[in-house]
Amino acid sequence: MAWDILITNIKGLAQVRDSTPTVLAGLAMAQLPILDNAYLAIEGGKIVDYGEMLSLSNATANQVIDAKGRFVFPSFVDSHTHLVFAASREEEFVMKIKGVSYAEIATKGGGILNSARKLQQMSEDELYERSLARAFEIIKTGTGAVEIKSGYGLTVADELKMLRVARRIGRETPLKVKTTFLGAHAVPTSHTKAEYIELVINEMIPAVAEEKLADYIDVFCEQGFFSPEETELISEEGKKFGMRPRIHANQLHRSGGVQVGVKVKAISVDHLENIGEEEIKALQNSSTIPTALPGAAFFLNLSYPPARDILNAGLPLAIASDYNPGSSPSGNMSLMVALACIKMRITPEEAFNAATINTAVAMEILGTHGSITRGKVANVCITKPMPTFAYLPYSFGAQLVDQVIINGELIN
Ligand code: NIG
Ligand code: FE
Numbered sequence: 001m002a003w004d005i006l007i008t009n010i011k012g013l014a015q016v017r018d019s020t021p022t023v024l025a026g027l028a029m030a031q032l033p034i035l036d037n038a039y040l041a042i043e044g045g046k047i048v049d050y051g052e053m054l055s056l057s058n059a060t061a062n063q064v065i066d067a068k069g070r071f072v073f074p075s076f077v078d079s080h081t082h083l084v085f086a087a088s089r090e091e092e093f094v095m096k097i098k099g100v101s102y103a104e105i106a107t108k109g110g111g112i113l114n115s116a117r118k119l120q121q122m123s124e125d126e127l128y129e130r131s132l133a134r135a136f137e138i139i140k141t142g143t144g145a146v147e148i149k150s151g152y153g154l155t156v157a158d159e160l161k162m163l164r165v166a167r168r169i170g171r172e173t174p175l176k177v178k179t180t181f182l183g184a185h186a187v188p189t190s191h192t193k194a195e196y197i198e199l200v201i202n203e204m205i206p207a208v209a210e211e212k213l214a215d216y217i218d219v220f221c222e223q224g225f226f227s228p229e230e231t232e233l234i235s236e237e238g239k240k241f242g243m244r245p246r247i248h249a250n251q252l253h254r255s256g257g258v259q260v261g262v263k264v265k266a267i268s269v270d271h272l273e274n275i276g277e278e279e280i281k282a283l284q285n286s287s288t289i290p291t292a293l294p295g296a297a298f299f300l301n302l303s304y305p306p307a308r309d310i311l312n313a314g315l316p317l318a319i320a321s322d323y324n325p326g327s328s329p330s331g332n333m334s335l336m337v338a339l340a341c342i343k344m345r346i347t348p349e350e351a352f353n354a355a356t357i358n359t360a361v362a363m364e365i366l367g368t369h370g371s372i373t374r375g376k377v378a379n380v381c382i383t384k385p386m387p388t389f390a391y392l393p394y395s396f397g398a399q400l401v402d403q404v405i406i407n408g409e410l411i412n
Contacts, residue, residue, distance in 0.1 A: 006061035026314035032349035045408035075144025075379035076333035082324035086118035144379030145176035151185030163213035181214035209241035221257035228256035294339035295328035307344035338396035
């Protein structure tokens with residue numbers, strides 16, 4: 001038998017599981033299976049075999065990669081990004097350093113509205129080119145599947161433009177892409193909030209659904225943005241068009257975002273910098289996945305989600321990058337895992353499970369992604385030589401993902 005790719009002498013094959021039935025919660029998150037001295041075989045874009053080197057007998061492959069001293073793990077699944085945007089916002093970064101807050105910048109027409117102005121002026125092709133460069137940047141750092149939101153359009157035409165670009169990234173790059181309509185990200189100055197919500201509900205949602213541009217619907221539930229009642233209204237409307245909600249919740253305040261997320265049966269509630277017992281209780285009676293975005297908490301100098309309390313409550317935890325120009329200008333998932341370990345005091349095993357299996361559940365792709373499992377899509381990362389797997393988050397900021405294979409193809 002000749003495989004397409006055979007990786008041999010793998011020091012540790014991480015996140016290897018014969019099956020992945022469900023989300024990992026509580027204590028189960030502490031276990032990260034690693035097979036020592038292993039091989040991995042890829043055929044037809046899929047993972048077809050793995051095992052200990054000792055059990056590998058005279059196999060042949062078109063390409064053999066010797067991974068001596070190196071680890072192999074499944075590509076990261078990044079379940080929350082705003083990867084499609086027009087331009088960076090480092091001028092606001094400098095304002096924040098000088099003491100102006102994220103909320104103050106937003107009230108002065110900066111923030112999301114700043115990004116919207118730039119995006120509205122940009123052609124769809126130019127927006128695609130810029131976003132494509134970011135897509136390849138995250139591929140290089142080990143991401144194999146990504147959720148991408150709209151929300152910098154804020155007009156019918158520009159929200160559609162963003163989502164078309166996101167869909168095109170899914171077609172024209174090896175990334176697995178799911179898209180989310182986030183029209184309710186901010187209220188443009190051209191409308192009152194009531195008028196804008198009407199536009200979202202009566203025009204945007206039907207237009208997005210008509211072109212099948214979004215898998216999910218999101219709302220920025222936050223003081224100064226959208227209230228829990230408005231979040232519920234918009235989410236329920238999206239559901240009528242087949243878009244399951246995922247909610248920006250509790251980033252800046254205890255906004256009631258988690259409770260409304262649970263109420264509308266959101267697949268995930270993301271951010272959670274400001275939650276306590278009440279929100280954790282609400283999550284315990286739900287299948288909504290709490291998702292931390294440590295890059296945003298880090299960049300905005302916010303407190304971090306109480307990850308340990310979440311796990312002690314027996315809940316699952318997912319970790320995503322929130323890659324966006326305003327609050328997390330990085331889509332590097334190794335860095336997110338490191339920040340989670342360092343700032344949220346969770347173990348490398350927990351953080352890694354959160355950024356692969358649990359984000360795959362949050363994107364509804366666990367059947368094909370998120371682990372080294374026979375039959376799953378061959379999305380894997382090969383590290384540089386490392387002494388242990390924990391070395392990856394330990395050496396935060398280092399680029400330890402050396403080679404990536406997506407859909408069974410080695411990316412150059
Ligand atoms: O997830 N919080 C809302 N949305 C983004 C940031 C948007 C922006 O500042 O451009 C976030 O952090
Ligand atoms: Fe976000």
